[in-house]
Amino acid sequence: MQRIGVFVCHCGSNIAATVDVKKVVDMAQMEPGVVHAEDYQYMCSEAGQAKIAAAIHEKGLTGVVVCSCSPRMHETTFRKAAERAGLNPYMVEIANIREHCSWIHKDMEEGTKKAVILMRAAVAKVNLNAPLQAGESRVTKRALVIGGGIAGIQTALDIADAGYEVDIVEKTPSIGGRMSQLDKTFPTLDCSACILTPKMVEAAAHDKIKIYTYSEVDKVSGFVGDFTVDIRKKARSVDMDKCTGCGVCQEKCPSKKAPSEFNRGLNTRSAIYTPFAQAIPNVPVIDREACIKFKTGKCGLCSKVCQAGAIDYEQKDEIVTEKYGAIVVATGFDTINLEKYDEYAYSQSKDVITSLELERVMNAAGPTHGHLERLSDGKAPKEIVFIQCVGSRCSDDRGKPYCSKICCMYTAKHAMLIRDKYPDVNVTVFYIDVRTPGKNFDEFYRRAVEQYGVNYIKGQVGKVIPQPDGKLLVQGSDLLDNRQILKEADMVVLATAIEPNPDVRKIATMLTASIDTNNFLTEAHAKLRPVESPTAGIFLSGVCQGPKDIPETVAQAGAAAVKAIGLLAKDKLMTNPCTAQADILLCNGCSTCENVCPYGAITYEDKEVNDHGIRETRRIAVVNNALCQGCGACTVACPSGAMDLQGFSNRQIIAEVDAICR
Amino acid sequence: MSLENKEFKPKIVAFCCNWCSYAGADLAGSSRLSYPADVKIIRVPCSCRVNPMFILRAFEKGADGVIMCGCHPGDCHYSTGNYYARRRMTLLFSMLDYIGVENGRTRVEWVSAAEGVKFSETMNSFVEKIYSLGENVRLGDLRCKK
Amino acid sequence: MSSEKKQAELIKEISGVNPLKCMKCGKCSASCPSYNEMDIKPHQFVSYVVNEDIESLVNSKSLWKCLSCFACVERCPRDVKPGKLIDAARQVVVRQKDQDYLSPNEIPELLDPELPQQLLVSAFRRYRR
Numbered sequence: 050m051q052r053i054g055v056f057v058c059h060c061g062s063n064i065a066a067t068v069d070v071k072k073v074v075d076m077a078q079m080e081p082g083v084v085h086a087e088d089y090q091y092m093c094s095e096a097g098q099a100k101i102a103a104a105i106h107e108k109g110l111t112g113v114v115v116c117s118c119s120p121r122m123h124e125t126t127f128r129k130a131a132e133r134a135g136l137n138p139y140m141v142e143i144a145n146i147r148e149h150c151s152w153i154h155k156d157m158e159e160g161t162k163k164a165v166i167l168m169r170a171a172v173a174k175v176n177l178n179a180p181l182q183a184g185e186s187r188v189t190k191r192a193l194v195i196g197g198g199i200a201g202i203q204t205a206l207d208i209a210d211a212g213y214e215v216d217i218v219e220k221t222p223s224i225g226g227r228m229s230q231l232d233k234t235f236p237t238l239d240c241s242a243c244i245l246t247p248k249m250v251e252a253a254a255h256d257k258i259k260i261y262t263y264s265e266v267d268k269v270s271g272f273v274g275d276f277t278v279d280i281r282k283k284a285r286s287v288d289m290d291k292c293t294g295c296g297v298c299q300e301k302c303p304s305k306k307a308p309s310e311f312n313r314g315l316n317t318r319s320a321i322y323t324p325f326a327q328a329i330p331n332v333p334v335i336d337r338e339a340c341i342k343f344k345t346g347k348c349g350l351c352s353k354v355c356q357a358g359a360i361d362y363e364q365k366d367e368i369v370t371e372k373y374g375a376i377v378v379a380t381g382f383d384t385i386n387l388e389k390y391d392e393y394a395y396s397q398s399k400d401v402i403t404s405l406e407l408e409r410v411m412n413a414a415g416p417t418h419g420h421l422e423r424l425s426d427g428k429a430p431k432e433i434v435f436i437q438c439v440g441s442r443c444s445d446d447r448g449k450p451y452c453s454k455i456c457c458m459y460t461a462k463h464a465m466l467i468r469d470k471y472p473d474v475n476v477t478v479f480y481i482d483v484r485t486p487g488k489n490f491d492e493f494y495r496r497a498v499e500q501y502g503v504n505y506i507k508g509q510v511g512k513v514i515p516q517p518d519g520k521l522l523v524q525g526s527d528l529l530d531n532r533q534i535l536k537e538a539d540m541v542v543l544a545t546a547i548e549p550n551p552d553v554r555k556i557a558t559m560l561t562a563s564i565d566t567n568n569f570l571t572e573a574h575a576k577l578r579p580v581e582s583p584t585a586g587i588f589l590s591g592v593c594q595g596p597k598d599i600p601e602t603v604a605q606a607g608a609a610a611v612k613a614i615g616l617l618a619k620d621k622l623m624t625n626p627c628t629a630q631a632d633i634l635l636c637n638g639c640s641t642c643e644n645v646c647p648y649g650a651i652t653y654e655d656k657e658v659n660d661h662g663i664r665e666t667r668r669i670a671v672v673n674n675a676l677c678q679g680c681g682a683c684t685v686a687c688p689s690g691a692m693d694l695q696g697f698s699n700r701q702i703i704a705e706v707d708a709i710c711r
Numbered sequence: 712m713s714l715e716n717k718e719f720k721p722k723i724v725a726f727c728c729n730w731c732s733y734a735g736a737d738l739a740g741s742s743r744l745s746y747p748a749d750v751k752i753i754r755v756p757c758s759c760r761v762n763p764m765f766i767l768r769a770f771e772k773g774a775d776g777v778i779m780c781g782c783h784p785g786d787c788h789y790s791t792g793n794y795y796a797r798r799r800m801t802l803l804f805s806m807l808d809y810i811g812v813e814n815g816r817t818r819v820e821w822v823s824a825a826e827g828v829k830f831s832e833t834m835n836s837f838v839e840k841i842y843s844l845g846e847n848v849r850l851g852d853l854r855c856k857k
Numbered sequence: 858m859s860s861e862k863k864q865a866e867l868i869k870e871i872s873g874v875n876p877l878k879c880m881k882c883g884k885c886s887a888s889c890p891s892y893n894e895m896d897i898k899p900h901q902f903v904s905y906v907v908n909e910d911i912e913s914l915v916n917s918k919s920l921w922k923c924l925s926c927f928a929c930v931e932r933c934p935r936d937v938k939p940g941k942l943i944d945a946a947r948q949v950v951v952r953q954k955d956q957d958y959l960s961p962n963e964i965p966e967l968l969d970p971e972l973p974q975q976l977l978v979s980a981f982r983r984y985r986r
Contacts, residue, residue: 119737120754121729148740149752153831159748166751392888392932443934444878481882511888511932526886528900533892558785563731565825583730583824584788627756645759647790680789681760685799697756703768709751710722710772 051176054085054110055168056101057146058092058117064151069161073116073146076165080172084108093123101127102134112140112175116168118147137180139626139696144171166709173704181626181695184674188274189374190617193218195266195556196379198226199245199599200591200606202252204377207610209257213617216371217252217260218280220552221310223328224249224260226381230311230405232412234599235462236493242327242414249329263334265552267368269376269559272648272678273586274622276373284364286335287321291359294331298351298360299323307339309416313406315424316416321351321360326414335360375613376560378570378582379590379606380553384545385440389447393439393543398515399425401541404435404456407463421471423539426519430539433467434523435460435478436510440546442481449546449567454596456544457484461494461503463542468501477504477536479525487600506534513541549593562587570594580609588612627696628677629684631670634660635691638668642683642692650676651683721775721841723750725834726765728758730788731823732780738827739834746834749841750778757781758819759792763803766817770807770850776816776841780830783821793821811849815840864911864949872945878935879903885929885939895919899929902939902946914946921947921972925979944983 055077059065070088077086085108089097092115104110113136115127120143128138146164154160192208194201197219205215217224228234231241252258261280268279302319309318311325320339323331341348342362352360384403387395395401400423402410413419423430437456440448457480464476483505485491497503508526516522516537523536549568557564562582563571570589573581580589590609591602616622631642633656643651656669670683670692681694693699727733733754739746755761758781766777779800787793797819804817820833869876885899886892897905897919905914914920923943930940 119733119740121734121737145737145752145754148737150748152740152743153745154748155745156748163748163751170751170753438882438934442880445934445936448934481880507883509882509884509887511884511886511928524887526883526892526898526900528881528883528886531898533886533889561786561788561790563786563824565823571823571825583734645791645795647792678789680757680792681755682757682789682792682795685759685762686795694756694760697760699762699764702753702755702760702762702765705753706724706765706769706774707772709724709753710769710774 051082051112051178052084052108052110053080053082053112053114053172053175054101054104054108055080055083055087055114055116055172056092056097056104057086057088057168058097058115059088059090060092060118060147060151061090064117064147067151067154067157067160068146068164069157072161073164073168077114077168077172080169082112082176083172085110092117093126098126098130101130105131105134105136110136112142112178114142114144114168114171114175116144116146116164116171119143119145119149139181140175140178142171142175142178144168166711169711170705170708173708174701177698177701177704179695183626184624184628185621186274186624186675188617188619188622189276189372190214191216191371191373192375192377192613192617193276193278193371193373194377194379194590196226196381196591196593197221197224197260197262198379198381198591199228199248200381200593200602201226201377201379202248203603203606204379204590204610204613205252205258206248206255207607208613208617209255211610211614212257213614214257214259216280216373217258218264218266219260219262220265221324222263222285222322222332222334223324223330224252224262225325225327225329228599229325229327230313230408230412232408232415233462233466235458236487236489238462238466246327249327253329260330261369262330266556266559271372273616274374276376276586278371278373278376280369280371282367282369284366285332286337286360286362286364287332288359288361288364289330289332291357292332293357293359295356296323297354297356299333301350301354303348303350304339304341307336312409312416313403315406315409375586375588375616377588377590377609377613378553378556378560378562378593379609380550380556380593382547382549382592382596383551385449385548387440387543387545390439390543392512393436393510393541394513394515394521395543398513398521399423400430400519400521400539401513401543403543403545404459404463405545407542411463411466421467421474428539429471430474432475432536432538433477433540433542434510434521434536434538435464435476435542435544437478437480437544438509439543449548451567451596452484453547454484455547455598457482458487458490458493458598460542460544461485461497464503465497465501468497468503475504477506477538479506479508479510481507481509487598508534547592547596553593560584560587580605580612586616624675625679626674627679627694628674629672629679629681629692629694631672632691632693633658633667633669635689636667636669637689637691638670639688641686641688642670645682645686647680647682648676648678650678719842719846721749721838721846722773723776723778723838723841724769724774725750725752726755726758726761726777726779727752728760728781728788728793729754729756731782731786732758732820732830734824735780735822735826735830738824739831740827742827744827744831746831747838749838750834757787757789757792758796759789761796761800763799766803767850770812770816770847771852773847773851775844775847776818776837778818778820778833778837780820780822780833783823786823812847813844815844816847861909861911865906865909867949868906868911868942868945871948872938872941874938874941874945876903876906876937876942879907879937880935882934884932884934885937888928888932890926890928891922891924894922899939902942903937906942911946911949915950919943920950921976924973924975926975948983
């Protein structure tokens with residue numbers, strides 16, 4: 050029989066306010082196997098843990114039950130406390146009487162009854178616990194970063210500077226991401242390319258960083274410390290080792306009709322192209338859908354003019370398989386599709402553009418060479434209207450429910466830059482709220498209003514109507530002056546909602562990383578673990594985890610890097626000892642368990658068995674404790690009941706069921 | 712059988728997988744979303760750990776309803792566990808229905824770690840259903856009734 | 858429950874709207890074709906219901922100037938449906954006069970040359986058996 054100690058936590062008033070902790074202690078004393086029961090204010094504090102240690106020593110406890118918050122919070126804390134006191138950490142069980150009891154049930158009698166039942170279930174389980182030893186698994190000291198934007202680049206640089214090898218996988222032909230498409234960044238109005246390109250160069254030149262561009266992650270297997278990843282290097286049709294980046298092929302290419310993704314479709318590019326002048330690597334890619342040679346078999350001009358002989362029409366996709374210890378996801382974002390927002394006439398008029406398109410217009414390397422002009426007729430606009438919250442903060446199914454965070458600031462930036470460069474242009478912003486929470490952000494927005502005379506109107510726009518003379522009639526409301534406004538604008542800019550890159554669903558499934566309904570990757574804990582995925586070994590960096598601006602992205606990228614480094618710095622990881630185990634006397638070697646194991650942790654061996662006097666050699670299932678993740682699939686599939694899971698054995702769970710239904 | 716005319720307080724056992732649904736239940740708790748105290752949760756590493764034996768045992772020992780929660784298909788932390796669980800439970804529940812344990816007494820629900828609201832709504836609707844079905848008399852071990 | 862609260866609850870029940878979802882953006886007012894004719898503007902309807910000031914709504918001109926075009930319902934990003942609130946307020950007024958249903962014979966008496974045709978059509982849709 051075990052000697053169990055029950056410790057009931059008040060958690061201040063979190064538990065004690067709706068659960069009678071003294072009653073739980075009294076009821077615990079009456080449970081079989083319990084030799085000690087006490088309550089305390091904060092069991093997880095040092096004083097609380099000391100009480101557990103004292104009871105272990107004084108009463109010779111062989112098992113501990115802590116009735117407190119969720120095991121996902123403090124199971125590790127209490128296990129370590131028990132270990133320090135000399136008790137095997139796996140003889141500790143937690144009864145969740147906070148998240149599953151005190152915080153939910155308002156009636157004290159109900160809450161206490163339930164807490165007593167949960168305590169009984171935990172005691173019943175501990176009575177059947179056996180001491181377990183954690184095993185070890187190896188750590189491959191390499192990291193993979195999926196996504197080559199500022200988040201991915203910063204994370205890779207930080208990990209590489211710490212001395213570990215990092216691979217960046219980027220699906221577009223160049224690293225740089227969204228930041229490479231921006232003109233100036235708030236609140237300092239630095240040129241985006243000027244601050245980004247040095248980092249891109251640093252990443253490319255770093256001896257510990259390897260960059261795979263125009264590549265995607267095809268397959269991921271394994272688990273923390275030991276991931277095996279297949280990277281598909283899509284065929285560029287250009288030999289990267291031979292290409293000198295001279296650019297002659299792009300000049301000479303006759304196919305110039307493909308829409309330029311970098312310029313958001315506002316102008317066109319050639320079929321063989323680098324996305325932008327500062328692309329890294331500076332090696333072009335042939336867009337096989339637009340290339341005349343690939344479509345008709347005729348042309349081949351680029352190959353003829355290429356001095357280095359780098360063009361290779363026969364090139365195929367290549368799969369590279371690598372091993373990594375940690376994976377960081379930094380897949381970034383895109384703006385939402387505006388097809389459900391007809392009222393803004395986005396598809397009807399070329400002069401209604403999104404803010405990202407405006408960035409390209411205002412950028413010197415953009416479709417209009419930095420001149421602010423209407424995209425329909427090239428005329429200079431005199432009246433520009435900005436509309437905020439297009440597709441954000443919506444509870445209908447047209448848009449996204451969240452606030453996209455960056456739009457208030459970037460619109461203030463756009464408005465200010467336009468008023469600065471073209472003081473005769475009138476700028477109006479229709480807003481619901483102006484959200485400027487960062488450092489120097491509100492001062493920035495006030496400058497736009499007070500110094501640059503941007504007209505902010507609290508209200509929204511109902512409709513944008515393209516007029517026959519080419520102007521846009523904007524019908525909006527002014528809630529503070531209580532009027533409906535009809536404005537003739539030359540250009541309308543929509544601050545469109547952002548959403549995670551749509552590829553992220555596929556990647557999340559491959560990594561078994563949690564993803565929420567808005568396609569943002571879920572963090573392990575919203576406040577305390579914002580850069581880790583609940584899946585061990587996967588870390589999150591940048592907008593893939595939630596909308597954020599550049600300063601926050603860089604901060605988070607560093608945090609993700611540190612977490613990854615913390616993992617890679619270990620020589621071995623302690624594995625979960627709650628693994629499956631076959632009872633050799635019951636196992637009949639049927640292979641059912643082998644087939645259901647997702648990790649291939651089960652193999653079969655011939656073993657000498659002494660079954661009640663009969664000695665023979667039988668084919669028995671053997672579980673590899675380093676690979677077994679403790680899911681328990683084999684235990685239920687086993688037809689003879691030979692397979693059981695340590696830590697969650699059949700008898701233990703049945704004891705819990707019995708205790709609950711008593 | 713109890714001699715007094717006690718108000719029916721159902722016993723409901725919920726098996727929640729550690730990675731998604733248990734975390735969802737924690738989130739429901741942190742968000743203070745109520746559901747009836749009749750539901751008691753047993754933590755399992757994966758929904759595939761739930762042996763039909765456990766569910767039968769629960770009904771035998773006097774449970775009025777059993778619900779199993781796991782990760783959404785495709786999102787299982789152990790990649791394939793919830794697929795096995797889904798198939799297994801489909802078969803088990805139809806068998807239970809056949810022997811008289813009504814379909815409404817058992818349920819499978821996929822709840823992710825971010826779905827605290829869904830967890831509490833599921834529990835609320837499940838308990839309501841059990842109240843409407845009343846006390847479970849099938850499979851009950853008479854020796855276990857007080 | 859006070860009578861204003863009762864009326865507000867009734868309006869919320871008839872329309873099926875949760876007025877607390879409004880984020881006071883003003884898109885409804887921006888889309889309303891009758892904005893200039895109204896005394897209480899579309900973006901204010903919701904506030905009035907939340908503050909249980911049904912008296913003012915019921916006595917306003919806006920109640921009858923609304924065309925039921927539902928542009929506000931279509932455009933509202935929060936699914937607050939201000940147009941339905943106005944419809945519900947109209948229902949409340951009509952019920953108060955003990956006239957739950959409208960029959961075609963009653964129309965000629967009630968006809969006011971300034972009533973827009975659309976209002977008649979939508980009234981038929983809603984108030985006829």
